[in-house]
Each structure stands twice: as structure tokens, then as C-alpha cells.
Amino acid sequence: MAEAQYETRTKTVEETFVVLRLTEDEADALRGFIGQVSSSGDVYRIHQALTRPANPEPAADTFEYEGVTYEMGATYQDRVGDKFTFEAGTAGPGETPRGRFWDSNRGKFGDSCWTLSEVVDGWAPLTKVTA
Structure with missing residues (x-):
């Protein structure tokens, strides 16, 4: 007789992020350069991030x-x-x-x-x- 059951597995994933801090002038220059280089893949996503930066998280109390x-x-x-x-x-x-x-x-x-x-x-x- 066949038997089946559901299992739950927890996976831990460690990610490393690179945070680049730029002045507005530096961001403008990088945005202009990236816009001329390519408009696909990772470069496109970087250009979009520079075009529309996210608002900072509100400060905790x-x-x-x-x-x-x-x-x-x-x-x-x-x-x-x-x-x-x-x-x-x-x-x-x-x-x-x-x-x-x-x-x-x-x-x-x-x-x-x-x-x-x-x-x-x-x-x-x-x-x-x-x-």
C-alpha cells in the first residue's frame, strides 16, 4: 500500500550584500555612465536602482x-x-x-x-x- 506525507524543511541561506555609498553627484555620474554602457541584465537593474533609490527605513524609536x-x-x-x-x-x-x-x-x-x-x-x- 502506497503512503505519502508532507514534510517541512527549513533552509538557511546566507547572502552577502555590497553597499555602495555615493554622494548625489557621484550617483549622477555613475547613472550617466551605466546608461551609456548597457540596458540589460544586472547593469540595467543597477541603473534602475540609481534612478529610483528606495526611501530609507524609518528610524527605530x-x-x-x-x-x-x-x-x-x-x-x-x-x-x-x-x-x-x-x-x-x-x-x-x-x-x-x-x-x-x-x-x-x-x-x-x-x-x-x-x-x-x-x-x-x-x-x-x-x-x-x-x-
Whole structure:
């Protein structure tokens, strides 16, 4: 008897990008040169990118404390492995933003609030959790 089943496979792909930073004058010169060379394939796509540059991503809501910039809403791990997330708009006058502590027993951020300064002063360094 024949049997079939679906499988899900996860593939990890690493890509390398080259970022070219140009002044407007340099971009104009390169655009003019590329426009004269070819109008097909990769050269065409490069010309199109120079003709219609994408708008930059909006800046994340951040807060700077003691020379370090923290992204609000991101999760940070302290030196002993505890996790916190800090929320924009929660700082009172003269305060740093308030954050919530990850409650591993409940598997979510709990209700206990800590200020960014309390966490940094007591448990630095904080490392942004990216995965």
C-alpha cells in the first residue's frame, strides 16, 4: 500500500550584500555612465536602482543612556541571562524608559517594571536579542 506525507524543511541561506555609498553627484555620474554602457541584465537593474533609490527605513524609536543607544520594544539580555524589553513613552521627567522582565515560569513578559537605568546600573552589559 502506497503512503505519502508532507514534510517541512527549513533552509538557511546566507547572502552577502555590497553597499555602495555615493554622494548625489557621484550617483549622477555613475547613472550617466551605466546608461551609456548597457540596458540589460544586472547593469540595467543597477541603473534602475540609481534612478529610483528606495526611501530609507524609518528610524527605530530609541533611547540613549550613558552613551549607549537602546531600541525601544526590542528584547535585551543582561549579564546573567535575564531578559527585558523597554517601552517608548514610559519615562517620566528625568527618568529612563520602563521595561518588563521576562518571566520564564510563565513564558512571557511579566508585570514587574524596571527602569532602563536600574537594569543597566545593576546588570550591564545589556545585549540585544536578535533571534
